[in-house]
Amino acid sequence: MERDMGRVEGKVALVTGGGSGLGAADCEALAREGATVVVTDVKLETALAVADRIGGGALAMALDVADEGQWIAVMQEIEARFGRLDVLVNNAGVVLSADVEDTTLEQFRWVSAIMTDGVFLGCKHAIPLMNKGSGGSIVNMSSTGALLGYPIFFAYSAAKGAVRAMTKSVAVMCQEKGYKIRCNSVHPGAIETPMVQTAEGRLDKPKEIPDGVLPPGTPGHPKDVAALVLFLASDESRFITGAELVIDNGVTIRP
Numbered sequence: 001m002e003r004d005m006g007r008v009e010g011k012v013a014l015v016t017g018g019g020s021g022l023g024a025a026d027c028e029a030l031a032r033e034g035a036t037v038v039v040t041d042v043k044l045e046t047a048l049a050v051a052d053r054i055g056g057g058a059l060a061m062a063l064d065v066a067d068e069g070q071w072i073a074v075m076q077e078i079e080a081r082f083g084r085l086d087v088l089v090n091n092a093g094v095v096l097s098a099d100v101e102d103t104t105l106e107q108f109r110w111v112s113a114i115m116t117d118g119v120f121l122g123c124k125h126a127i128p129l130m131n132k133g134s135g136g137s138i139v140n141m142s143s144t145g146a147l148l149g150y151p152i153f154f155a156y157s158a159a160k161g162a163v164r165a166m167t168k169s170v171a172v173m174c175q176e177k178g179y180k181i182r183c184n185s186v187h188p189g190a191i192e193t194p195m196v197q198t199a200e201g202r203l204d205k206p207k208e209i210p211d212g213v214l215p216p217g218t219p220g221h222p223k224d225v226a227a228l229v230l231f232l233a234s235d236e237s238r239f240i241t242g243a244e245l246v247i248d249n250g251v252t253i254r255p
Ligand code: NAD
Pocket: 016, 017, 018, 019, 020, 021, 022, 023, 040, 041, 042, 043, 046, 063, 064, 065, 066, 091, 092, 093, 094, 114, 141, 142, 143, 144, 187, 188, 189, 190, 191, 192, 193, 194, 195, 196
């Protein structure tokens, strides 16, 4: 029997914040299923390490998602090398543990610059290149914070709410303009990554995730989210756009 084609075989995929946590797991899943992955991060050394690990012609590039000039340069480089972009995973993020009373304007703007401006700029500059090829899929990393509004993560929840709304605007615009581009948001609950460990003040090693159904309260593994991102990146999800996909082991529906 012949080997099945990879689920994203031949696609070119850019992941932001790809040097750590969920972004690194996304890069691994996309590369495993046949994509050429452009691993980007504000910390180039982490992107280089991930690109080296996943192989498959992966390319590492520095990209601060809050910087429009860097987005333009990265898109020019991808066009020159590959002539197309099929998948954009707007994953980069930061967390700030402060409620509305304790958040300064400067902090609020810092969080917004990375997570709101970053997703806006990613969509804006990826769409023209996707349109030069055969369209594409944009996956925006939001959070259950966009749905519940976590008091202690005030600026973070606000930015993730903006990501949710931008996703729907982009999805509808693409359909109205006849672009073959889908855009969806992913809303994870707590997943064991460096971000969560820092936010909760825990720096212990991630726990082993048991096989099978996870009991309530168990944090997810980056691979759990990467499986969803891979599905949204692939053509298997061609009938899904403008959707918000919650991946939290039921936390948001529990009374
Ligand atoms: P992480 O801290 O492990 O990784 C975040 C990555 O983003 C890092 O590699 C970091 O260098 C990069 N980054 C930070 N600022 C950047 C910038 N200006 N430009 C480019 N890259 C930048 O965190 P993670 O848990 O893997 O988070 C990834 C995404 O998932 C974030 O958007 C986060 O908000 C979201 N998320 C995470 C969880 C969770 O529980 N871990 C839950 C919901 C949503």
